[in-house]
Amino acid sequence: xxxxxxxxxxxxxxxxxxxxxxxxxxxxxxxxxxxxxxxxxxxxxxxxxxxxxxxxxxxxxxxxxxxxxxxxxxxxxxxxxxxxxxxxxxxxxxxxxxxxxxxxxxxxxxxxxxxxxxxxxxxxxxxxxxxxxxxxxxxxxxxxxxxxxxxxxxxxxxxxxxxxxxxxxxxxxxxxxxxxxxxxxxxxxxxxxxxxxxxxxxxxxxxxxxxxxxxxxxxxxxxxxxxxxxxxxxxxxxxxxxxxxxxxx
Amino acid sequence: xxxxxxxxxxxxxxxxxxxxxxxxxxxxxxxxxxxxxxxxxxxxxxxxxxxxxxxxxxxxxxxxxxxxxxxxxxxxxxxxxxxxxxxxxxxxxxxxxxxxxxxxxxxxxxxxxxxxxxxxxxxxxxxxxxxxxxxxxxxxxxxxxxxxxxxxxxxxxxxxxxxxxxxxxxxxxxxxxxxxxxxxxxxxxxxxxxxxxxxxxxxxxxxxxxxxxxxxxxxxxxxxxxxxxxxxxxxxxxxxxxxxxxxxxxxxxxxxxxxxxxxxxxxxxxxxxxxxxxxxxxxxxxxxxxxxxxxxxxxxxxxxxxxxxxxxxxxxxxxxxxxxxxxxxxxxxxxxxxxxxxxxxxxxxxxxxxxxxxxxxxxxxxxxxxxxxxxxxxxxxxxxxxxxxxxxxxxxxxxxxxxxxxxxxxxxxxxxxxxxxxxxxxxxxxxxxxxxxxxxxxxxxxxxxxxxxxxxxxxxxxxxxxxxxxxxxxxxxxxx
Numbered sequence: 070x071x072x073x074x075x076x077x078x079x080x081x082x083x084x085x086x087x088x089x090x091x092x093x094x095x096x097x098x099x100x101x102x103x104x105x106x107x108x109x110x111x112x113x114x115x116x117x118x119x120x121x122x123x124x125x126x127x128x129x130x131x132x133x134x135x136x137x138x139x140x141x142x143x144x145x146x147x148x149x150x151x152x153x154x155x156x157x158x159x160x161x162x163x164x165x166x167x168x169x170x171x172x173x174x175x176x177x178x179x180x181x182x183x184x185x186x187x188x189x190x191x192x193x194x195x196x197x198x199x200x201x202x203x204x205x206x207x208x209x210x211x212x213x214x215x216x217x218x219x220x221x222x223x224x225x226x227x228x229x230x231x232x233x234x235x236x237x238x239x240x241x242x243x244x245x246x247x248x249x250x251x252x253x254x255x256x257x258x259x260x261x262x263x264x265x266x267x268x269x270x271x272x273x274x275x276x277x278x279x280x281x282x283x284x285x286x287x288x289x290x291x292x293x294x295x296x297x298x299x300x301x302x303x304x305x306x307x308x309x310x311x312x313x314x315x316x317x318x
Numbered sequence: 319x320x321x322x323x324x325x326x327x328x329x330x331x332x333x334x335x336x337x338x339x340x341x342x343x344x345x346x347x348x349x350x351x352x353x354x355x356x357x358x359x360x361x362x363x364x365x366x367x368x369x370x371x372x373x374x375x376x377x378x379x380x381x382x383x384x385x386x387x388x389x390x391x392x393x394x395x396x397x398x399x400x401x402x403x404x405x406x407x408x409x410x411x412x413x414x415x416x417x418x419x420x421x422x423x424x425x426x427x428x429x430x431x432x433x434x435x436x437x438x439x440x441x442x443x444x445x446x447x448x449x450x451x452x453x454x455x456x457x458x459x460x461x462x463x464x465x466x467x468x469x470x471x472x473x474x475x476x477x478x479x480x481x482x483x484x485x486x487x488x489x490x491x492x493x494x495x496x497x498x499x500x501x502x503x504x505x506x507x508x509x510x511x512x513x514x515x516x517x518x519x520x521x522x523x524x525x526x527x528x529x530x531x532x533x534x535x536x537x538x539x540x541x542x543x544x545x546x547x548x549x550x551x552x553x554x555x556x557x558x559x560x561x562x563x564x565x566x567x568x569x570x571x572x573x574x575x576x577x578x579x580x581x582x583x584x585x586x587x588x589x590x591x592x593x594x595x596x597x598x599x600x601x602x603x604x605x606x607x608x609x610x611x612x613x614x615x616x617x618x619x620x621x622x623x624x625x626x627x628x629x630x631x632x633x634x635x636x637x638x639x640x641x642x643x644x645x646x647x648x649x650x651x652x653x654x655x656x657x658x659x660x661x662x663x664x665x666x667x668x669x670x671x672x673x674x675x676x677x678x679x680x681x682x683x684x685x686x687x688x689x690x691x692x693x694x695x696x697x698x699x700x701x702x703x704x705x706x707x708x709x710x711x712x713x714x715x716x717x718x719x720x721x722x723x724x725x726x727x728x729x730x731x732x733x734x735x736x737x738x739x740x741x742x743x744x745x746x747x748x749x750x751x752x753x754x755x756x757x758x759x760x761x762x763x764x765x766x767x768x769x770x771x772x773x774x775x776x777x778x779x780x781x782x783x784x785x786x787x788x789x790x791x792x793x794x795x796x797x798x
Contacts, residue, residue, distance in 0.1 A: 117753050145755035157750040161768030171754035
């Protein structure tokens, strides 16, 4: 589904990713772990198309399409969706309006008409309930005045409504208490499906107790230095990244 | 996104750029006492009105054009301007829309203002100003039954001289400022509204202004008076055709609210802003002031400013009456080479007076925008309160936004709150929306409309819809 090959990325002339290769197949859940500054967030940002990241070498393809040639919105419409570590506040724009615009943009790209309002409401209410969110969330401005946990839940809500093919979640666990983490993890787990892949970027193993990955990659200094299964995350928890770096060296 | 793309995104062509071919009875350029006498005679005015105009003119001659605003424009040659332009047949003015020149109706159609339908559907009375003479007035009867006077200022001078003498120039004196003095000397039309004691005007009043004859300054004069416990909501909307020479517009609007009266004045302004180089746009020097003369009176200004090459405009409130309230809600959008220096003045004179200011400025392209606001609390204004919030949004990195807040506090019991923010239209916000699949253009429009929401919700319903549409058109670009 997603193929990242020998990816080199620089930010403000500093090379952050130094030849990263990664293959994600449909139905898989991947976790990327690594110390601060290793380039974890850079990877998901580049895949989503954020400005300011220069790809100097390598390629990214998604279902055979050259991702780097696609506009940001085209990537999302194709089913590549990024859940933000720091969701952005948009004052005055209702949450429900953003959700609806996003869904309709996706449908338009698929040649479908706008979703009828009653269907949309039904869909959103169902997903809200799943994320244990109050209906008042819909009327509030996007992320404005949301607590950290509310913002993260809102990101997952968007995922549940938009049903991406590849959901990328950047540090979705940061700043969450244990109850909120369970709700978020339930939301993510509900996205698991044969036709869908999930990419988790995380600093801590904790999240992976709730969302058990098929594959864990350790990213150190711009490269994946080790790949394993969920057990690898537990080793990391016990031995830290340094042990991995040494064994990789 | 590169700033260049941003620029493209916000560039657009003026959609209402066309000229209606209607024969004008236009005075040659130039201004002297004869010009004023001509205007006064053309309007069939009484002698005292001519004297009032001449007094204003003589004071204007001694005044200097203000230069303190953060604006840059070539000197205006006041002798190069024609001061009167009217449709050819002023004597047999139409009594109903059926009699209106079809060309004129066509103009409204092109503007997307199907006057007859709109008026009928929305229940809005329309005093259409075309060039300088009102040509269509509807719903007059219903208003008359309620005792509300709504007519052109020229008619009012002829038909209600006592009211005009009592109120005209009492809020904005003839020599208040350079442009107000000029307006007082040469104003050719505008509206007069009088709502008698205890009456709530049965409909929202609306005027559409349109500058049409080439090289003609437009000098509107509007006076709205609400007696005790009277209420009115007045809507003003403007657009103008594309033009090569700069057009001067110097309007004066005076509002008077007596005890417990409430005047809500809403404007959507979309005058031609000039081409990408700023050529040909309207110069808009406007004096708008409301006088909360009575106790517990309230005056509310709401404006959405998207047009003009130069905007110089500070709708203000003089809070004279005890516990009176002044409000100013503004969205100003500048694009291309537009320049705007706009804001408000809240003059607290009476005890317990309150004012509320929410100003939103959006700058794009190579435009430059300033918010200039004065909050003045007089020594007798015990317990006066002001809240000011002014936010600027920058689109791209070739535009400018400035804030000039002035406070003169002559009273220790006053409470003043001021909040100001300047933000660049978030690359982060744009990325967030786009990464949800929303196109760049829709994302910009969504973010900008969200930014303006506090103000838009103050607009009457149909105007709010229009304002949102206008904003989208203003920021519409070459994308897509």
